[in-house]
Amino acid sequence: MSATETSAAPKAAPKKANLAHRLWTGEVSYDFVGHRRRWYAFSAVILALSLAGLLIRGLDLGIEFAGGSRFQVDVPAITDTVVEDYRDAALEAGITGLDPVVTTVGQKIAVQTRSLDAQEQSQLRTALAALAGVDEEAVAYTQIGASWGAQVTSQAAIALVVFLVLVAILIWAYFRNGKMAVSALVCLGHDLIVTVGVYAWVGFSVTPATLTGVLTILGYSLYDTVVVFDKVRENWASLETSHLTYSEAANRADNQVLMRSINTTLIGVLPVAALLFAGSFALGSGPLEDIGLALFVGMIAGAYSSIFIATPLLAQLKDREPAVKELNEKITRRRAKQTRYGAAQTAVSESADGDLLIAIEAVEAEPASASPASAAETPSHRQQPRHLTRAQRTKR
Amino acid sequence: MATSTSTQGRRHPAAALIGFFAVLGLLTLLMAFSGTWTPKLGLDLSGGTSITLTAANTSGSGAVNSSSLEQARAIIEQRVNSLGVGEAEVSTSGGNQIIVAVPNVQGNELVDMVGTTAQLAFRRVYQVDYSYAAADPTIATELPSTPAAAADWRTEPETELPTGEAGRQELLTSQLAYTPTEEETAAFAEWNCGDDFPDVWDQVLFACLRADQVSDSMLQAGVNQKYLLGPSLIEGERVSSASAGIPQNQTSWVVQLSFDALGTTLFTDVSTALVDATEPANQFGIVLDADVISAPRMNDRITGGSASISGSFTQDTATNLANVLKYGALPLNFELGNVENVSASLGSEQLQAGLIAGAIGLGLVVAYSFLYYRGLAAVVIASLGVAGLMTYAMIVLLGQSVGFALSLPGLAGVIVAIGVTADSFVILFERIRDEAREGNSLRTAVETGWRHARRTIVVADAVSLLSAVILFILSIGAVKGFAFALGLTTAIDLAIVFFFTKPLISLLVKTSFFGQGRKGSGLEAEHLGVNPARRPKPRRTLASAGKGA
Numbered sequence: 001m002s003a004t005e006t007s008a009a010p011k012a013a014p015k016k017a018n019l020a021h022r023l024w025t026g027e028v029s030y031d032f033v034g035h036r037r038r039w040y041a042f043s044a045v046i047l048a049l050s051l052a053g054l055l056i057r058g059l060d061l062g063i064e065f066a067g068g069s070r071f072q073v074d075v076p077a078i079t080d081t082v083v084e085d086y087r088d089a090a091l092e093a094g095i096t097g098l099d100p101v102v103t104t105v106g107q108k109i110a111v112q113t114r115s116l117d118a119q120e121q122s123q124l125r126t127a128l129a130a131l132a133g134v135d136e137e138a139v140a141y142t143q144i145g146a147s148w149g150a151q152v153t154s155q156a157a158i159a160l161v162v163f164l165v166l167v168a169i170l171i172w173a174y175f176r177n178g179k180m181a182v183s184a185l186v187c188l189g190h191d192l193i194v195t196v197g198v199y200a201w202v203g204f205s206v207t208p209a210t211l212t213g214v215l216t217i218l219g220y221s222l223y224d225t226v227v228v229f230d231k232v233r234e235n236w237a238s239l240e241t242s243h244l245t246y247s248e249a250a251n252r253a254d255n256q257v258l259m260r261s262i263n264t265t266l267i268g269v270l271p272v273a274a275l276l277f278a279g280s281f282a283l284g285s286g287p288l289e290d291i292g293l294a295l296f297v298g299m300i301a302g303a304y305s306s307i308f309i310a311t312p313l314l315a316q317l318k319d320r321e322p323a324v325k326e327l328n329e330k331i332t333r334r335r336a337k338q339t340r341y342g343a344a345q346t347a348v349s350e351s352a353d354g355d356l357l358i359a360i361e362a363v364e365a366e367p368a369s370a371s372p373a374s375a376a377e378t379p380s381h382r383q384q385p386r387h388l389t390r391a392q393r394t395k396r
Numbered sequence: 397m398a399t400s401t402s403t404q405g406r407r408h409p410a411a412a413l414i415g416f417f418a419v420l421g422l423l424t425l426l427m428a429f430s431g432t433w434t435p436k437l438g439l440d441l442s443g444g445t446s447i448t449l450t451a452a453n454t455s456g457s458g459a460v461n462s463s464s465l466e467q468a469r470a471i472i473e474q475r476v477n478s479l480g481v482g483e484a485e486v487s488t489s490g491g492n493q494i495i496v497a498v499p500n501v502q503g504n505e506l507v508d509m510v511g512t513t514a515q516l517a518f519r520r521v522y523q524v525d526y527s528y529a530a531a532d533p534t535i536a537t538e539l540p541s542t543p544a545a546a547a548d549w550r551t552e553p554e555t556e557l558p559t560g561e562a563g564r565q566e567l568l569t570s571q572l573a574y575t576p577t578e579e580e581t582a583a584f585a586e587w588n589c590g591d592d593f594p595d596v597w598d599q600v601l602f603a604c605l606r607a608d609q610v611s612d613s614m615l616q617a618g619v620n621q622k623y624l625l626g627p628s629l630i631e632g633e634r635v636s637s638a639s640a641g642i643p644q645n646q647t648s649w650v651v652q653l654s655f656d657a658l659g660t661t662l663f664t665d666v667s668t669a670l671v672d673a674t675e676p677a678n679q680f681g682i683v684l685d686a687d688v689i690s691a692p693r694m695n696d697r698i699t700g701g702s703a704s705i706s707g708s709f710t711q712d713t714a715t716n717l718a719n720v721l722k723y724g725a726l727p728l729n730f731e732l733g734n735v736e737n738v739s740a741s742l743g744s745e746q747l748q749a750g751l752i753a754g755a756i757g758l759g760l761v762v763a764y765s766f767l768y769y770r771g772l773a774a775v776v777i778a779s780l781g782v783a784g785l786m787t788y789a790m791i792v793l794l795g796q797s798v799g800f801a802l803s804l805p806g807l808a809g810v811i812v813a814i815g816v817t818a819d820s821f822v823i824l825f826e827r828i829r830d831e832a833r834e835g836n837s838l839r840t841a842v843e844t845g846w847r848h849a850r851r852t853i854v855v856a857d858a859v860s861l862l863s864a865v866i867l868f869i870l871s872i873g874a875v876k877g878f879a880f881a882l883g884l885t886t887a888i889d890l891a892i893v894f895f896f897t898k899p900l901i902s903l904l905v906k907t908s909f910f911g912q913g914r915k916g917s918g919l920e921a922e923h924l925g926v927n928p929a930r931r932p933k934p935r936r937t938l939a940s941a942g943k944g945a
Contacts, residue, residue, distance in 0.1 A: 074741060118732070122504045136504075140739040148450060148733035159870035166866060208875045209805060212867060216812075216882070219863035223856055263822045267764060268815035271757030275811050278753030283746060287805045288753060291878065295812060 030258070033251040036312035043190060043309055050197020059196070062205040063112060063142065065156070067149035069121060071111045071141045073132045078104055086111060086131060093127035095120045105284035115146050156211050163215050164188075167222055174226065179321075183314040184225045190309055191221045191301040198297045209287035210294050217298025220268070224306035228257050232311065245328040250315040254307050265303035272296050409899035416895040420782065423789040435788070436795030438803030438877065439736065441750070443743030444499035447510050448734040451492045460492040467719065468730070469494050472510055474607070474685075485799070493733070500740065507735055516632025516720065517597060520670065521679035521691050522576050523624035527589040527604055551594040557631070561658050568662055571627045572669045576600060580624070589620045595686035597628040606687035608716075623688050625681050629666050632684075634659030638721035640714035649709035651718045653702065660701025667703075670694040682721070689720050750807035757811050761818050769825055770918035771910065776821050779897045783817050786888050791881075800880065809881030816860055816882075817889040821897060823856065824849045825918075828901075838912075838919055839905050846898055853893055860886045 032039070063070055075082060083102045086109050090100040101112040111128060121143060129136040144152075167188065171181045195214055199206065231253035236246060244252065272295045279288025318324050427433060439446050451460045451468065465488050473486040476496060484498040496510050558564045576584070580600055587593070589604035604620045614620065636656045642649055655663050670678045671694045679691045692705045705717070738746070758780065765773040787810060794800035828845035832838060864883030871879055904910040905919075913919040 072739075072742065118504070118507050121507070121735075125504070138739045138741060140742045141735070141737045143732070143735035143737075145450075145731055145733050147731060148448070151450065151733070155870070159867075162870060163863075163866060170862075208871065209808075209878070212805070212871055212875045212878050215867055215870075216863055219859050223859045226855065226859075227852070260822065260826050263768070263826065264819045267761055267818045267822055270760035270764060271753075271811050271814040274753045274755075274757035274760060275808055277756065278749045282749035282752055286746065287875070287878070288749060288808055291805065291808045291812070 029251070029255050031251060032254045032307060033247045033312045033315045036316065039308040039312060043305070047190065047193055047197075050193050050200070053197045053200035057200045057203065059200055060203060060205040062207040062210075063144050063149070064207050065149050065153045067115045067144050067146035069113045069116045069124075069141060069143045071113075071124065071128055071139055072105065072108050073128050073134065073139045074107055075109050075132050078107065082109065086128065089127050089131045090124060093124045095123060098124075106282070108284065110285070115144060115149075152208060156208065159211065159215065163218055167218055171222065175229065179317040180229050180314060183310045183317065184222065184229070186313060187225050187302075187305045187310040188218060188221055190305045191217060191298055194301040195294055195298045199293065202293060204290060204293055205285075207287070207290050209290035213291040213294025214298065216291075217295060217302060220299055221302030221305065224261065224265075224302050225310045227261070228253055228306050228311050229314065231257050232314065243331065243334075245331050246318045246324050247315040247328075250311045250318075254311045258307065261303050261307060265299055269296060269299050272299065409902035412895050412899040413903070416782075416891075416899075420786060420789070423786065423793065427789055427792055430793070430796045432792055432796050435791045436799070436801045437743075437747070438801040438806065439497055439499060439743070440738050440804045441743050441747040441802065441807070442499050443738050443740035444497065445501050445506055445738075446498070446734075446736045447496040447507060447732070448489075449494045449496070449510065449730040450733040451494070451730055462491065464719070465492065465494070467716070470608075471685075472496060474687075476506070476510065494730070507732070515595070515597065515685070516635070517628035517683050518630040518632075518666070519601060519625035519628055519681045519683050520572070520574075520666075521623050521625055521676045521681045523581070523584060524676045524679070524691075525584070525622050527587075527620045527622040528618065549594050550596055550599050553596050553598045555598055557597070561661065564658060565661060565665065568629060568665055571598075571629055572665070574600075574626045576624055576626075584622070584624045587622065589622055593686070597631070599627060601625040601627075601683065601686065603681075603683060603686050603688050606684070606689055609689060621688075623681055623691065625683060625688075628683075630655070630659060630662045632721075634662065635721050638718045640709070640711070640718040643704070648706065649711055649714035650704045650706040651709070651714050651721070652704050653721055655701040657701075660699075663701060663703070664697075664699045667694050667696065667698040671697050682717075684720055690717055746804050747807075750804055750811075754807070754811045754814075757814050761814055765818070765821070770920075771916050772825055772918035775897060775900055775904065776818065778900065779821060779892055780814065780817060782896055783885070783888055783892045786892070787813075787885050790884060790888065794884075801877075802881075803877040805875050806877030806881040809878040810885055813882055813885030813889070816857070816886055817892065819856065820853045820889055820893045823852050824893065824897065824901075827852075832919070838910070842901055842905050846901075854890070857886050857890050 075086075083104060087100055087102045090098060090102065090111055090113070095113075095116070098113050103110050103112075109128075109132070111124070113124070116124065121141065125136055125139045125141060129139050132139075168181075168185065171184045175181050175184070192214065195217060199210065204210070232250045235244065235249035235253050235256075272292055275288050276292030276296050279286060279290070279292050283289065319328065449472075451465060469486055469488050472494060473484070476484045476486060476498065483500075484496065486494065486496050489495050496506075498506060555567070558567055584602055587602045591602075593602045595601060595603075602622060602624060604622050607615075610620055634655050635653065636659070637652075637654045639652050640649060641652065666680070670680060672678075675693075676691075678694050680694055681691045682689045690705065690707075692707065709717070761780070762773065762777055765776040769776065791800065791802055791810075795802070824846065827849035828838075828841050831841035831845040831848075836844060861883055864879045864886060867879035868876055868883065908914065910917045910919055
């Protein structure tokens, strides 16, 4: 990661300087915005892989959408021939056009077929129970009629569209800013595609539970973006008083929310990981792993995209605005002036974008609320740029 | 910035805590009052069968009539209850669905019974008597039946229903000649409503008036009417149309009934035979699902295939009868949409997996908060603990009051909500630490940090709550449980943060362990990144750093 870190004075600083604290004050700053091409490229690769997954592997629509019957029965032992045995048993049950798909799920055998009627279902159930040596009632089954499946599918499509429209309205209403809205939407799309792509590669079947998980992450992803953008707004405050370029304000917001974002994502993902774990290892299928996987991927993608995609994209879009452009130039000129006064010489002479940012951060990071007592301790060389800034402000 | 100006106003944080525990105590009391301490489990966790039927409007267009749906629901409920399985739940959903949920039943007979259209038949009445068993079939099934008697009757038809018109008419002639044997008469005298009796189309049938047809006075007296009926003379499929209405120049409701061609032929013969018979053999039983719906007297010989049934009908009863005649079993056509059958072992396995997931998730979150927040993790654990208690109590109480059953997706929602709840604490703690870093005393940091964090927490929970509500509206079937659980726990999270976590922290910073940021409290200066002795420490610019290096 592209970090530039000012090494704290050995005597003054605690031995283990706290990363969260240094991120907050800007002592440590990762240049998310400056290196946006790198993150865009990274995301482009992930998106390409996701789309490839969708195209190559496709989504395995569960019987809830397509219609069909699924039987599950505990078997005494999973042997090499068990799948073949159950397939034969199903075929010999005397049902026409059955075309059973037999898989093992943990200690169970799952048989998936076309949608059966009550009599056929009872026939197959008997056959499976006989082979497994259990009571007929121990064979669990799910039966989805074809038209029911169609109904579920259309309901799912409606849910997706309604959710997206509502989220778009919410974004517009909250930000009241086209560029923020566009960035947030790009983020949402990114998270959706990545989640669906991972789903395709993993090969879990898509069920209503999956869809629910995907819709839930839309909310989370949006919320992550709201948090960062709120901070960008706060940092940018207004065109008049800002002493940071827009990109700098955005990047600083990214750094400020980074720890929080990592923390909340981790703490949110931990229970979801437990869901995924229990769902796929203890059960082997069902809503736990479906919701678990969708949320797991979606939450991580959401946290990533809010920091690495949404904010740089917003900065990029904003920097094109004439007013912002003008102000950015003004700030750059002002800094050039400051250089002449010799305040932040080294910083500007190193003059790479990221480094310039760090220097300015160091100058401006002192919070306005600093207590008077601390002012006495402030080294004298810090006073100068501050003074100059104020002078410039009054001049305007 | 003093505590007195804090968001809690002049109220002492302990007051909020006491209030919070009072609510929690009240919930516990309610549970004790209702006598239920465990949540109602969904069929996917307890084992059982759930069937979703989708209604199609028989006229082919337009929405499903809600009263027809309710009527169908009632009929299906009667059928399911007649199985004697208990605890069956039959509900309508989404304007065109009927959901049948029966715990602990795995057999096939339920699907057959619910999914297939019941048989409507016209049988001749031979004897009518009062039955002094309870008229309510749900009570009746609990009474000891007489299985010995029931076992004596044929459960399979003796003959096949002839397909041709001539064959059917010939059979009818022999059926009309039927008279009950002495043995049958004797058995009928012993038999009471609610006792088992096989409904076989070409055999004798003992049946009672369906519960909704019994008059109020009889119902109150616990009396029903039992009928000894002959074999089926005309099958329900022969009815081509039926409608309720008030004919011109008349004042009371009648039900008009028409038969198809074969039905007309059969009905001509039946009416000819019945019209001159002596009471009650001139009565014509309309039998549905082995229940007598009506037993009108034959007043005329009817040859045209259309009859009118009159009596003391109201609009409701007339429409009801017309519907029964028209649709056989149900006022609507149903399609078997979804059958979910969970064996008892699979149910307990799913419950176990859900609980394991919850335990692992909770353990990971607690471990993480210890690592990152040290002593403050105690606040996280306490908050998650009371959140857990509250959620549990709410689920138990909602199960009692509105029948909310905890399903596997619901359990997933509760587990995901562990993260949502912990997230609020992260926001709050991070904000407090930010404030502390800015050079505020810990007590001030808690109050100002809370003021800032509050808004974020509310927004975060609002987003979560909003998605839960929308998901609940849009989602299908069992997944609704996920949205419901997520919404419920998010609402609980809001209550916890405001009335438990924040007051608790306010109280804790008054202790010296937390208030002075002792080692291990999670608020120590080093951990926060502040050095209280030299705060704020001078920061170096790159210029000096560069020189240093």
